[in-house]
Amino acid sequence: MHDVIVVGGGPVGLYTALLLRQAGLDAVVLERRTERSNHSRAIGIHPPALRALAAGGIADELRARGVPIRDGVARSAGRHVGTVSFSTLPGSDQYVLAVPQAVTEEILERRLQEQFPGTLRRGVAVLTTRDDGDRVLAVTRGPGGDATLEARLLVAADGARSSVRDDAGIRAPRRSYPDCYVMGDFQDSTQDGDDAVLYLETGGIVESFPLPGGVRRWVVRIGRPMDRPTAEDLTRLIRNRTGVTVDPRTNSMLSAFEVQSRVAERFVAGRTVLVGDAAHEVSPIGGQGMNLGWLDAVRLAPIIAASLRDGHDVAGRLALYERERHAQAALARRKAHINMALGRPLPAPVMRFRNAVLGALIRNDAVHGGVARAFTMQ
Template identity: 65%
Template sequence: MHDVVVVGGGPVGLYAALELRRAGLDVVALERRTARSGHSRAIGIHPPALAALKAGDVAGALESRGVRITEGIARSAGRQVASLSFAGLPGEHGYVLAVPQAVTEEVLEDRLAGRYPGTLRRGTTVTGLAERDDRVEVHAVAPGGADIFEARCVIGADGARSAVRDYAGIGAPGRSYPDCYLMGDFPDGTGDGDSAVLYLEAAGIVESFPLPGGVRRWVVRLGAPAEPDPHLLSRLIGQRTNVAVDPAGNTMVSSFEVRSRLAERLVAGRVLLVGDAAHEISPIGGQGMNLGWLDVQALVPLVTAHLREGTDVGQQLARFNRTRRRAAGVARRKAHLNMALGRPLPPRVLAARNAALAHLLSRPAVSSGIARAFTMQ
């Protein structure tokens, strides 16, 4: 009998397992993948999440392998429209930390394995849940065959297509958007240093973010899905921004469509949801992984108080459900605005919109508010 079974070994599940083990609980984390993925979709770690990771003694290792983005720049037709500094943000983190997701998972997994060996069980696929009076049975197929893990509660951190959510009978209405994106990583020859750059162009937005090792991530808004192709991505970047990137230097390319999903509840008996299992948010704005870590930060003290001290946390879990669903709703609205900002516009409309944006960001109070919103504060 374990205290907690965490289902999912991505960045949110690994962080949940690590924090629960640090709290003194008996935890096992089940992950169907036999090895970490080298694909890195999520790269931005926002200040509130950095504070949470610092409390868990993880932030330092990530800081040493990341790039601090201290400024955002908007350009259009070769000219600067506006800039946004993060230096005045409250707290000690006046930046967004850019770290490839593969590195983030590596750091978390190494920390978990070093301090609490045997917690993560790879190659284990959950096939069902059965909730009893005092426990949950997690049915799974492990490398040695069928197995059953018993726990006093289960945390689903198994992504947007969560099996835990489905097995617990929790609905999660979704919505699809007409926005598609092509993204990839290339050697950085822009000279933009540690600045994030948004190219607001008539054909659609192009985004550019620094990564460690002299690499820059590029994201291009498309009108229809496209196969991941570094040559196509390089050509689109050049057409819209006049910036040349070498497709031969590409190290990652991916395409994605945009969906959002919000679970009807995050608490169902002894089953709890965090991360994308609870709320799938558009990757535009990079909020999903950060939201998941903040879910864990709010949830771990409640689980610990109940399992170690027998505290009745029913009201606190109800509040957790309300506040984290509300936070996901706010993030989803921000994603809507970010996507709207990146859609194609007629040149005259684009010029007028950019002028209005420049005027707004020239006002310190507005600029400060947008910087806080952009960094999830």
């Protein structure tokens, strides 16, 4: 009988387990993948998440291996629209930290293994889960065959298509959007340094973010899904929209995706608690999803410890967790709606007028500070 079974060994599941083990609980992480993925989609770590990660003792290593983005620059048709500086943010982390997700997972997994060997069990798929009232059961299939594990609590960190959420009978209606993107990582051929750059163009937005090692990520909005994008396809889109030449031979990651979102109707059901994308999937545009999951974990772990280790009645605190995190997920989804709307195609005259208004607003100190806080989940 474990204290907690965490289903899903992504960045949110790993950090949840690390906090639970540091609190003195017997927690295990079940991950169906036998190896870590090198495919990095999430890259931005926002200041509130950095503060949350400091609780587990990994924020400093992430800072050492990331690129601090201190300014976001908007351009259109070769002209400067405005710059949002994060220097006005409260606290010491006045930036968004760009770290490839593969690096983040490697740090989390290594820290978990060093401090609590055996917590992460790779190659173990969870076939089904069941709440028996006084315990929860997880039927698994792994290298040693099928097995049934028992725990006092189950944490679902198994992503947007969570089977644990389905087993718990929690509905999570899906919402689709008319937004598709293709993105890739290339050697940085620009002079933009550590700035993030948003190209607000009539054909749709192009986003550009620095990564460690002289790499830059490019994200381009497209009109319809692209099943098998090539590096040449993406660099052609970048050049046609922005005039920037990117060498397709330097491509190290390529991905295309459509946007959807879902927020679970409940985050707590009996002995099952949802975190991360299992609880709330939001558009990756704006980079909020992984950060939301870490904020879930740092809020949830003390509640679980107070219940399972100290024997406190935490029903009220779990209800408050659900309300607070549900509200934060709804806010993140609204921000994602705005981010996507700003990136959609517009006729040239409308685009010029819209950009002139945006530039004037950014130059207003009060508005500038609000935009900086909104972009960094403050």
